[in-house]
Amino acid sequence: MVLEIGLVINKKLMIDLSEFTEFNVINNIVFGGAGFLGSHLIDKLLKDGQNVLCIDNLSSGNLNNIKHLNKNKKFLFIKHDILEPINSTILIEKIWHLASPASPNLYQNDPIRTIRVNYEGTFNLLELARSHNSKILFASTSEIYGETKNFSQEENMPINLSTFSPRACYSEGKRIAETLMNLYREKYNLEIRIARIFNTYGPRLNINDGRVISNFIKQCLIGDKLTIYGDGTQTRSFCYVSDLIEGLLELMKTNYYYPINIGNEEEISIIELAELIKTKINKEMIPEFRELPLNDPQRRRPCLNKAKKYLNWSPQIPLTDGLNETIISYKDTLESKH
Numbered sequence: 001m002v003l004e005i006g007l008v009i010n011k012k013l014m015i016d017l018s019e020f021t022e023f024n025v026i027n028n029i030v031f032g033g034a035g036f037l038g039s040h041l042i043d044k045l046l047k048d049g050q051n052v053l054c055i056d057n058l059s060s061g062n063l064n065n066i067k068h069l070n071k072n073k074k075f076l077f078i079k080h081d082i083l084e085p086i087n088s089t090i091l092i093e094k095i096w097h098l099a100s101p102a103s104p105n106l107y108q109n110d111p112i113r114t115i116r117v118n119y120e121g122t123f124n125l126l127e128l129a130r131s132h133n134s135k136i137l138f139a140s141t142s143e144i145y146g147e148t149k150n151f152s153q154e155e156n157m158p159i160n161l162s163t164f165s166p167r168a169c170y171s172e173g174k175r176i177a178e179t180l181m182n183l184y185r186e187k188y189n190l191e192i193r194i195a196r197i198f199n200t201y202g203p204r205l206n207i208n209d210g211r212v213i214s215n216f217i218k219q220c221l222i223g224d225k226l227t228i229y230g231d232g233t234q235t236r237s238f239c240y241v242s243d244l245i246e247g248l249l250e251l252m253k254t255n256y257y258y259p260i261n262i263g264n265e266e267e268i269s270i271i272e273l274a275e276l277i278k279t280k281i282n283k284e285m286i287p288e289f290r291e292l293p294l295n296d297p298q299r300r301r302p303c304l305n306k307a308k309k310y311l312n313w314s315p316q317i318p319l320t321d322g323l324n325e326t327i328i329s330y331k332d333t334l335e336s337k338h
Contacts (some may be wrong), residue, residue: 009079017088025091029053032098034061036205057081060101082121095136105210111169118173126184137193143171152303198263198302202241203329220281230292232271237301239264240322243315250311261302264315
């Protein structure tokens with residue numbers, strides 16, 4: 001069961017965690033732990049002295065994100081799909097549900113599976129949490145806010161979403177998962193946490209992810225044209241990964257069970273972002289404007305009043321500093337391929 005890099009692979013549909021771990025108590029299970037956010041979360045949990053069981057089916061996660069943990073005795077990996085049931089006789093303290101593709105390129109590639117992962121997968125993890133009375137945190141998304149033109153998105157604002165949008169498999173999947181989380185809280189008194197995550201970036205974000213920061217950095221590094229969708233006046237706000245992880249950790253510690261925004265309030269237009277990245281890598285880059293995708297939101301900026309009030313949290317890393325770190329990691333990625 002143990003591979004050379006210290007990872008366990010499960011080949012059965014129904015999984016009993018008791019067969020795979022020597023932990024007397026599982027402090028944390030991170031579903032989607034081989035992904036961008038999940039791997040950074042695991043690093044932080046291990047640094048804090050907790051043990052971690054990472055479960056991922058590797059459909060969008062990557063073993064390279066966790067290979068540095070292969071000799072850590074407090075870490076274990078199991079390959080498993082959360083659409084299949086999960087069992088355990090070992091006590092589980094905290095469950096972190098980050099198991100869903102977040103890139104539009106990925107979640108639109110198999111939209112039925114995307115919505116199943118967010119409903120059926122969440123149901124399976126809630127059943128696991130209920131059987132152990134575990135705390136469970138769900139990684140929701142800013143996509144829930146739809147095409148709003150509000151200056152900033154507040155958690156209780158009216159939501160305008162099209163159920164026929166190509167993005168609906170993801171946004172509606174996350175919405176029904178939030179509802180399911182709350183129903184388990186109401187019926188079973190389960191301790192739930194719901195983080196509505198806004199655009200996050202940093203090292204380990206897949207260079208081929210398809211979202212704007214990874215696109216711009218990759219295109220500048222390889223000398224391709226900068227692809228800008230629409231006229232570039234649409235805005236986004238970007239949260240560096242270490243800030244995001246701190247926000248999730250603070251949320252798990254609290255008793256706050258309503259959805260809460262985790263992101264960065266600093267807003268920047270796409271064309272300004274392109275110029276900023278150009279100046280850091282290749283000033284000679286030429287933009288190429290393309291048609292804006294259907295239902296692409298005009299603005300994305302979180303209202304962080306609740307995060308500041310209930311979590312005592314706000315992001316600390318300026319965009320320019322975070323981009324520097326991300327660019328370095330992408331240069332290393334490209335160099336390792338040659």
